[in-house]
Amino acid sequence: MNEKQRSILLQSSTHFPPPKGTKLSYGTAGFRADASILQSTVFRIGILAALRSLKTGGAVIGLMITASHNKVSDNGIKVADPSGGMLTQDWEPFADSIANAPDPESLVQLITEFAKKENIPIDGSKAAVVLLGRDTRPSGESLVEAANKGICCVIGAVAINMGIVTTPELHWMVRARNKGMKASEADYFHQLSTSFRCLIDLIPEKSGEDNDAIGKLVVDCSNGVGGEKLQDLTQKLNGFLQIEIRNSGGNSGGILNEGVGADFVQKEKLSPQGFGPSDVGIRCASLDGDADRFVYFTIILNGNNKINLIDGDKILSLFALFIKQQLTILEDSKKPSVGIVQTAYANGASTKYLKDLGLKVIFTPTGVKYLHGKAEEYDIGIYFEANGHGTILFSDLFLNCLEGIKNESSSTENGLEKRKAAKRLWAVGNVMNQGVGDALSGLLLVEGILQHMGWSVDKWNQLYDDLPSRQLKVKVADRSAVITTNAETCVEKPPGLQEAINSLIGKYRQGRCFVRPSGTEDVVRVYSEAETQEEADELANSVANIVQQFLG
Ligand code: NG1
Ligand code: ZN
Numbered sequence: 160m161n162e163k164q165r166s167i168l169l170q171s172s173t174h175f176p177p178p179k180g181t182k183l184s185y186g187t188a189g190f191r192a193d194a195s196i197l198q199s200t201v202f203r204i205g206i207l208a209a210l211r212s213l214k215t216g217g218a219v220i221g222l223m224i225t226a227s228h229n230k231v232s233d234n235g236i237k238v239a240d241p242s243g244g245m246l247t248q249d250w251e252p253f254a255d256s257i258a259n260a261p262d263p264e265s266l267v268q269l270i271t272e273f274a275k276k277e278n279i280p281i282d283g284s285k286a287a288v289v290l291l292g293r294d295t296r297p298s299g300e301s302l303v304e305a306a307n308k309g310i311c312c313v314i315g316a317v318a319i320n321m322g323i324v325t326t327p328e329l330h331w332m333v334r335a336r337n338k339g340m341k342a343s344e345a346d347y348f349h350q351l352s353t354s355f356r357c358l359i360d361l362i363p364e365k366s367g368e369d370n371d372a373i374g375k376l377v378v379d380c381s382n383g384v385g386g387e388k389l390q391d392l393t394q395k396l397n398g399f400l401q402i403e404i405r406n407s408g409g410n411s412g413g414i415l416n417e418g419v420g421a422d423f424v425q426k427e428k429l430s431p432q433g434f435g436p437s438d439v440g441i442r443c444a445s446l447d448g449d450a451d452r453f454v455y456f457t458i459i460l461n462g463n464n465k466i467n468l469i470d471g472d473k474i475l476s477l478f479a480l481f482i483k484q485q486l487t488i489l490e491d492s493k494k495p496s497v498g499i500v501q502t503a504y505a506n507g508a509s510t511k512y513l514k515d516l517g518l519k520v521i522f523t524p525t526g527v528k529y530l531h532g533k534a535e536e537y538d539i540g541i542y543f544e545a546n547g548h549g550t551i552l553f554s555d556l557f558l559n560c561l562e563g564i565k566n567e568s569s570s571t572e573n574g575l576e577k578r579k580a581a582k583r584l585w586a587v588g589n590v591m592n593q594g595v596g597d598a599l600s601g602l603l604l605v606e607g608i609l610q611h612m613g614w615s616v617d618k619w620n621q622l623y624d625d626l627p628s629r630q631l632k633v634k635v636a637d638r639s640a641v642i643t644t645n646a647e648t649c650v651e652k653p654p655g656l657q658e659a660i661n662s663l664i665g666k667y668r669q670g671r672c673f674v675r676p677s678g679t680e681d682v683v684r685v686y687s688e689a690e691t692q693e694e695a696d697e698l699a700n701s702v703a704n705i706v707q708q709f710l711g
Contacts, residue, residue, distance in 0.1 A: 160271050160281050164314050168206070168270065171312045172263040175199040175305060185254040187526040187678025188245075189237030191226045194298035198305045201236050203257045205289070205309020206270065208238055209316035211250065212287035214279045215241050221333035222310075223326050224293035224302045225449040228381075228422035229679065231415040234298045236306070237326070239290075243334025243594025245528040283314035290336070292321045292329035294384045294449045295408055295415065299323075325384050325450035327597030334594045344391075351600055352395040354589035358607035359399055361583050375401040376606060377443045379431040381420030382408040385450035385598060392599055400606055405433045421447040421454050421598070425471075425546050426630055429464045430456065442616040444605075446598040452548035453598035455605065457616055469620050472509035474605060475499065475543035476622050478551060479513055481608045482539060482587065488580035489564065495538030495557045500530045503648045503673055504545040504630075507688055512623040522646040526678060527596060548596040551604075553588040561585050583611075626669060627692040629699035631685040635710035638676035638683050647675045656709045663701050667694050672702050683710070 178196035190200050201224065212220045221239030229235070238246035238254075246254070253273050260266040274281050289310045293299035303320060310318040321329060321344075328347055335342035380386035386407025393402045406419045413419060419431040424445040430438075431445055438458045446453050455469035479499055486495070499513050499520045513520050523529035527548055534540025534550075538557040543549030553561075564581035567574060590600050590607070609619060635641075642652040650657040656674075664670040672687040683706055687699035 160267075160274060161283070164281055164283065165267060165271075167314070168267050168312050169263045171308060172199075172202070172266050175202040175308075177259065177261065183255070183258040185246075185251045185258070187528075188227065189223075189235050190254075190258060191229060191233055191235035191679050193232060194226075194234035194296065194302065195232075197234055197236070197298075197302060200258050201302045201306040202309040203260070203266065204236050204238065204254060205306040205318070206312055207250070207254055207257060208289045208306075209287045209310045209313035210270070210274065210279050210281065211238065211240070211246070212289060212316065213281060213285055213313070214277055217286050217288065219288045219290055219333050219336040221290045221292070221329045222306050223324075223329045223449075224291070224296075224299050224306065225326055226296065227294075227326070227449045227451065227679075228416055228420060228447045231296060231417070232298075234296050234302055236302070239330045239333045239594065241333065241337045243330040243337075243592075244531055245595070248528060281313060285315055287313060287316035289316065289318050290321055290329060290333055291318050292324040292326075292332075294326070295323060323384055323387070325388050325597070325599065327451050327592045327595050327600070328388065330594035331592055331597070348392050348395045351392060351590055351603055352397075354586040355396065355603040355607055356399060357586040358583060358590070358604075359610060361579050361586070362611050373610065374442065375403055376602075377403045377405060377434075377438060377441055378602070379406045379419055379424070379434065379443065379445040380404060380408065380450075381423075381431075381446055381448050382406050382411065382413040382415045382417070383420070383446070383448035383450065384408070385446035385448075386411070388450060389446070389599060389602075400603075406431060416448045419445070421445045421452050421547050424456055424466065425454050425468060428466060428468050430458055430466050434458060436460070444602055447547070450598040451596045452544075452546055453601050454547040455616060455619075457620070467620055468625075469616065470506070470625075471543040471545045471547040471549055472501070472506045472625075473620065473622060474547065474601065475501070475541060475549060476509055476512055477605060477608055477619055478543075478587075479516065479518055479541055480622070481611070482541070482551070482584065483516060483518065485580040485584050488576055489584075490577070491560070491564075493560070495554075495560070497539045498534060498537035498541070500533045500540060500542035502530065502544055503646055504686055506545060506625045506628060507669070507671060508623045508626045524647045525675065531595070543596075547598070547601075550593070550596050550601070551587060551591040552593060553584075558585070558588060561588075626688045627690070627695040628686065628688045629692075629695045630687075631699045631703050632677070632680070632682040633674075633685060633703045633706045633710075634681070635683050635706065637710070638681060640710055641674065641676045641683055641706075643673075643675050648673045650674060653709050656705065659705045659709075660702055663698060663705065667698050670694070670698055672698050674702060674706055
């Protein structure tokens with residue numbers, strides 16, 4: 160590093176002292192904390208993003224300021240790699256160390272050592288580009304400013320501020336730019352709406368008698384960024400889908416993620432604010448605060464806000480079923496490899512359903528970075544967390560194969576059907592975000608498939624019955640004292656805790672339960688399943704008590 164660069168870094172970072180007494184870590188999805196202590200973190204991660212761009216030969220990197228489903232006073236920062244996926248895990252320790260560097264000198268020292276080790280040209284000879292985006296949190300504007308200052312500290316680096324965007328939109332833009340494609344918001348909406356239209360145009364004439372799916376969809380937007388964006392997307396759909404938007408944020412009065420949103424709906428299994436008895440029988444969906452996940456639900460008649468939840472596992476099952484059907488039509492001799500990726504939070508009934516379809520199911524630890532990485536190993540990788548975060552990835556090889564079939568000229572009925580199936584799958588690959596889970600593209604695919612099948616939301620929900628489950632959070636003194644193994648299903652430390660959990664599980668029919676420290680909140684999470692809801696609740700509560708006893 161030359162003197163000029165060194166002195167810019169030293170000088171600028173004096174304006175961004177790190178918070179005292181807080182250790183920050185790049186958790187399940189980047190850094191998250193109370194927004195008031197994040198100025199120095201985003202400044203420093205701005206520097207990291209510029210370095211990442213230099214390291215990848217000037218490729219565009221993304222920086223998203225969001226705390227997703229967390230409360231409005233929190234904020235956070237995540238980095239998107241050139242592919243539009245999450246930051247490579249190899250760089251997380253560097254992110255942790257610079258976020259926690261106590262003063263400018265040690266920060267510059269860490270950067271110098273890292274740049275040397277990674278062979279990063281920080282001498283001003285190379286250009287770097289970082290796209291910045293944020294959700295609707297009030298703290299976002301000044302945090303973007305701090306991130307911008309960090310980026311601009313690296314000589315040759317430029318920041319491009321995309322303003323308020325959804326997390327997946329920013330990832331999409333990063334990917335598109337690096338592929339040399341048009342990458343504006345309008346291009347994003349165009350890709351989603353035209354591929355949805357393609358799915359609709361390819362619906363077979365007779366596809367079932369149940370046409371409830373044609374009715375309107377009502378979407379709870381968690382009072383977040385998804386509200387405005389879904390509104391824009393709906394306009395591009397030219398009436399092909401009737402969407403009513405609620406909890407859209409802005410002037411609508413509600414608070415981000417408070418009693419609304421996919422996280423609330425999925426964890427509490429209750430309807431969000433603004434929904435009530437008059438919505439019985441209607442297909443409803445809920446996005447989270449930065450619109451990278453979604454779930455569906457229907458309101459139960461006289462159910463006291465209780466809902467039928469159609470979670471990420473059932474979304475995954477619908478997608479897997481549709482893709483399998485299209486692959487069957489293709490009858491390709493070179494069968495693509497298909498991998499379904501879930502976490503331990505997946506409802507056991509969904510895993511059974513997918514395996515019964517003849518599909519290969521793989522488990523990874525919680526966090527999209529793990530699921531995404533695993534899904535990339537297949538020609539078709541479908542991953543979803545139960546909370547509704549997921550997508551479908553197609554390999555280039557498979558896309559080329561589809562391209563070939565789409566262009567075949569056979570006019571036999573079989574040839575025609577094959578071409579249609581290839582076009583449908585092509586549309587799936589285009590509507591689904593290839594970088595990260597995307598609630599808007601996911602909604603469009605669900606809606607397209609329901610229309611294709613001619614299915615009502617209830618029919619979809621009946622694919623299988625969820626095993627009753629319960630999720631709880633336990634506040635403990637130090638959650639990092641819990642160390643797990645085996646895709647987080649087994650506690651290694653503290654010793655004796657797993658044995659205690661096992662003996663509780665043994666008391667319940669179809670009992671399953673695991674605990675793990677959250678990567679985004681200061682809690683230990685408990686998940687249980689059992690034959691009845693009462694038993695699942697009891698099991699989760701008794702395990703939560705045991706966790707308290709072990710960890711205080
Ligand atoms: P943590 O807090 O590590 O459990 C939560 C979700 C993840 C993922 C991340 C990122 C659950 C149980 N966990 O992680 O699936 O979505 O947030 O937002 O829902
Ligand atoms: Zn989110």
